[in-house]
Amino acid sequence: MKREILHVDVNNAFLSWSAVERLKQGETVDIRRIPAIIGGDEEQRKGVVLAKSNIAKQFGIVTGEPIFFARKKCPKLQVFQGDFKVYYKYSNALYHLLLEYTDKIERFSIDECFLDMTGYLPKGKNIMDIALEINKRVKEEFGFTVNIGISENKLLAKMASDFEKPDKIHTLWKEEIPSKMWKLPVSELFMVGKRSLPKLQKMGIKTIGDLAQKEEKELIHAFGKYGKMIWEYSNGIDNSEVNYEEEKPKGIGNSITLPYDYTSIEKLEEVLLALVEQVTYRLRKEELLANVVNVQIKTNEFKTFSHQRKLDFPTDSTKLVQDMAKKLLSEIYKGIPVRLLGVRVDQLVEKEQRQISLFENTDNEKQKKIDSTLDKIKEKYGYESITRAGKMQIDKNIKLKELGKKE
DNA sequence: TCTGGGGTCCTAGGACCC
């Protein structure tokens, strides 16, 4: 059966949301109408472009590039700091509006949703009517704009929403693939990144159409599973479902670019504990246990190293994750200046259904009590109220993240 | 003042087992 899928994508999400919030606070300048970007804190060495206004885009500014470069391209550029609390607020507002049309919604990212409208169209209305209504309502009720892509699967709907921006609705039905999608450069295809591009070009593939017309076998030979996937995408093939059920995360991580390169293991360990605390706090909130701990560093030369290890039994204990993380850090740290430090936990399992291991001792009851007591304080007074690491004791220069609420 | 942070998925090699 042919499905009816919408992809709703907020235009310049972070910048638009900041613009709307500022206007609401009484500011008169709409930062969408000036050369502006949302950027990270340059003093904390997080100075990259997170979002740009269309005017900034006209100067050649791209997401992810250093603000330093962006300023060279556009000396009059205005830089604003992002606020993730605000972003979650608008993301949730949009989601709730969309829920009025179907309950089959996949939140693909903070600013993108897939809607499965199959069987959800009200009498006398077609999918375009619904898209028009959503587009209009979002603009009127929230003050920001969205692009909407319409098709019979997620891939095509997503490609469609990416066509002309902002505030536009596009269809990309199967029969429109040759005229609307094949002419585009292959780099525009979802999942074709900067690493694959040169390889594809060497094969004589410049457009999505070039890729579609290759033999599938040739792509599989050159790229394996990935080759099969992008070949299918170029032909508009995607049978994946709109995943509307809230999924538990498969891994939880926290990393930080340090304000300057660290060369002492003691200082790194202090930060490591703060990272572990946040990760395990989130673990416990999700009622998950981790089987694997991973520690990652990035050197001053931008080389990354990581070590991971399986635990004897799954845990959400700050202490146990910290012990393992310290071990892993000591394995990778060879005295090279460290720019970034990160901790992740993986292979997460539900708290209830885990096996009780023979190795698991029961004398960690004390640790459990400490964890849950601290969690309660965090719930009540905010995450920053108490940490074992105590961010004040760490480096005064470090600003740890606030925990954004997904809801 | 050059280069964020949070994810998912895949690959490849080695260990280990049968």
Added chain:
DNA sequence: TCTGGGGTCCTAGGACCC
């Protein structure tokens, strides 16, 4: 007295997305 081989698990690294 010459190197088998398939399957699974573990680990490191990398690609891609927003």
